Amino acid sequence: MSAGLDPRLLARAREVVADTTGFRDDAIAQEAVERVLRAELARGRVPTEVLSELQQLGSPLAYTLVRAVLVGETYFFRQPEHFRYITQEGIPTALRHGAMHLRGWSAGCATGEETYSLAACLLACAPAGMPVEVVGTDLHEASLEAARRGTYGAWSRRESAPALHPVYELLNGRQVSILPEVRKVTRFAPANLLAPLPERYGQFDFILCRNVLTYFSASARDAAIVHLARALAPGGLLFLGTVEVDRAPPGLTREGPPELQAFRKPRPEERTFAQLPTAPPVPVPRMTPAPRRLSAPVLVSPTPPPSPPPSPARMHLQALERIEEGNVAGATAVLELLVKQAPDYLPGLLELALLRERAGSRDAAFPLMRALRTRAGQLPPDALVDGPEALPARFYLASADAYLNLGALE
Incomplete structure (x- = not known):
């Protein structure tokens, strides 16, 4: 079907889609890409003109391509076991821990059926008068407009999802x-899972991101999961699609049976932190008793060696504690000191960059992400990097690439 299309044009179009969506190459529908390109050429444009526009990241044509390949399959109460778990386990646990409100995020919500399902679930189970808020985000503005209208046909109501x-x-x-x-x-x-959700959205007790990451490349999936996990409130639950991950994401613990694909963010009191290193004991010199009539020697106690500074991983954990307490300024101060003292500590660069991004300081986040990409690229891809979670260098490289590519597209 691609006969007659310039291979360079086709390759660039697929590259734009991958950079914007995080999709694997084999998840990008060739027919959809070709349909958009042929429509442009049918308008009288020449291939070089179309290719030139595709070099301009964030162009209208790039948006048209992304819109053409997005998958919007959704319906009310899809995967009902997730909603049952929220009702029977998630909400009661949140209430036992003193929740003052219930907040949910439907990430990759398409036309909104999942978002409204989550809202209905929280409303039905929340105590009278408790605030409930649910946010639905998606890349496709037309899908969001359909969601805001809130009118649906029979296709959105399936017998398999009561x-x-x-x-x-x-x-x-x-x-x-x-x-x-x-x-x-x-x-x-609108929001892109390849970037952190802005700080103004706060944190969520329940996040649904089902059957979205299945289309992502491994690096894009890892980066998106980091952003999802960071948006969870302590004790919050993240629900993923059936085959999207085979282990608990970093910093989260699995809840329920493996097929549920539910993961919880531990509360601060549940986290275990490494102990600060302690200085070695100072040896006490043994003295030979002095003969009588002689003055006792004057002992000069040795100066104890200074305590070693906290390790980068320990400082990182201190910053995470402050973030969970809502002390963003304190976390920022710790991370700035960490990056200054240990500029090669990759988790610190990523953490501070994401904190800057969530605070709306993208200009301050970009240099950190560029430094992260440079340093991560100098390591073997599978080399484990020390931090609160031991992660391979390729994870940090992928996170930086995803962020920088997305920034260029906006």
């Missing part, structure tokens, strides 16, 4: 509309 909680009302024989009380606690916004 309506576990009140979420919509019947408009006519074929369409339904989201209940006003569910719509009231739900909002939608």
